[in-house]
Amino acid sequence: MDAIDELINAAQAFYADARRNENGRSRSWEHCYRVFRDARTDPYPDRDYLSLHLAFYLASWGMYRGSSFLLQKDYKVLVPIVEEVLKPEYDCLFGVACVGLREPEIQERLTKLYDDISHYFRSIRDEVAGREVASSVSPVLVTKILMGTLGCVPAYDRFFQDGVATYKVTTREYSLESVLRLVDFYEEHNDSLEEERRGMQCEDLIYPQMKLLDMGFWQIGFEKS
Numbered sequence: 001m002d003a004i005d006e007l008i009n010a011a012q013a014f015y016a017d018a019r020r021n022e023n024g025r026s027r028s029w030e031h032c033y034r035v036f037r038d039a040r041t042d043p044y045p046d047r048d049y050l051s052l053h054l055a056f057y058l059a060s061w062g063m064y065r066g067s068s069f070l071l072q073k074d075y076k077v078l079v080p081i082v083e084e085v086l087k088p089e090y091d092c093l094f095g096v097a098c099v100g101l102r103e104p105e106i107q108e109r110l111t112k113l114y115d116d117i118s119h120y121f122r123s124i125r126d127e128v129a130g131r132e133v134a135s136s137v138s139p140v141l142v143t144k145i146l147m148g149t150l151g152c153v154p155a156y157d158r159f160f161q162d163g164v165a166t167y168k169v170t171t172r173e174y175s176l177e178s179v180l181r182l183v184d185f186y187e188e189h190n191d192s193l194e195e196e197r198r199g200m201q202c203e204d205l206i207y208p209q210m211k212l213l214d215m216g217f218w219q220i221g222f223e224k225s
Contacts, residue, residue, distance in 0.1 A: 029061075040091060058070070095151050096150075
């Protein structure tokens with residue numbers, strides 16, 4: 001089966017599961033993305049409420065398990081992340097289409113936001129560890145936040161990495177270059193993917209292009225595990 005056919009089938013399977021399972025974790029992204037969408041036009045967004053949503057979404061997708069430093073903190077540690085994400089300068093990242101990710105200004109803002117989130121968590125992680133940790137903050141955590149709040153890049157977790165590696169669509173490691181290879185893939189198959197995406201929405205919530213790639217390649221990796 002070609003990469004595009006398997007991707008579409010996998011995305012359909014993921015989406016169908018979310019529709020069947022009313023309280024399944026597949027819907028955690030929808031809840032999180034929706035409240036952040038609404039908050040962008042709210043002059044007085046409830047940052048505490050948004051932090052709770054972000055924390056539960058992250059917990060649903062494995063970010064509070066095992067040795068995660070977030071496990072040692074309450075949800076309020078995410079308030080500064082919420083405040084950063086909601087800055088008007090990042091409006092351009094919300095639900096951004098693949099074509100937009102080719103624009104230098106949008107690339108710069110994506111890179112800046114990624115770096116700012118990573119920098120903030122580095123100090124929190126060092127505090128929890130009681131020492132300066134040499135390794136970078138996990139790209140899995142940062143990209144899950146970007147997907148949950150803005151829908152602008154996939155979450156580069158193990159199953160997504162395995163999915164893209166199956167067809168060598170892009171690299172396993174997150175980088176701007178990796179994202180742009182996903183953009184190339186989407187645009188190469190734009191008609192098929194857009195036809196599929198138009199049928200994927202929950203009430204008034206429209207799935208962004210990067211979410212389609214995120215859940216499709218995640219499902220491929222999951223099924224092959």
